[in-house]
Amino acid sequence: MAQLVVSWLVSDGSFRVHAINAVGRRKGRILEVEEVDSGERFHGSARRLERLVHTLRRSSGELDQVPAWTPDTTS
Numbered sequence: 001m002a003q004l005v006v007s008w009l010v011s012d013g014s015f016r017v018h019a020i021n022a023v024g025r026r027k028g029r030i031l032e033v034e035e036v037d038s039g040e041r042f043h044g045s046a047r048r049l050e051r052l053v054h055t056l057r058r059s060s061g062e063l064d065q066v067p068a069w070t071p072d073t074t075s
Contacts, residue, residue: 009036010053011060017053 004021015033022028030049033042033056042052 005031010062011056015053015056 003023003026005018006021007016007018009016014036016036017030018032018034019030020026020028029046030053031043033049033052034040035042042049044052
C-alpha cells in the first residue's frame with residue numbers, strides 16, 4: 001500500500017515539516033522537521049515531533065489555520 005509524503009512550512013517559513021499522511025488503516029506521522037536556513041534536520045519519536053510542530057505553530061500564531069496534515073486515519 002502506498003502512502004503520501006507531504007511537506008509544509010510552519011513558523012513563518014522558518015521550518016519545513018515532512019510527514020506521511022494517513023492512508024487506509026495506517027496512521028499518519030511526522031518524519032522530520034527541517035530548519036530552512038541552516039538545513040539542520042530534527043528526528044525523534046512521532047509524539048515528540050508532533051509536540052515540536054505544535055509548539056512552533058503556537059509560537060507563530062498559526063493554530064487558527066487549517067492544518068496541512070492530520071495524524072488520524074482516513075477510512
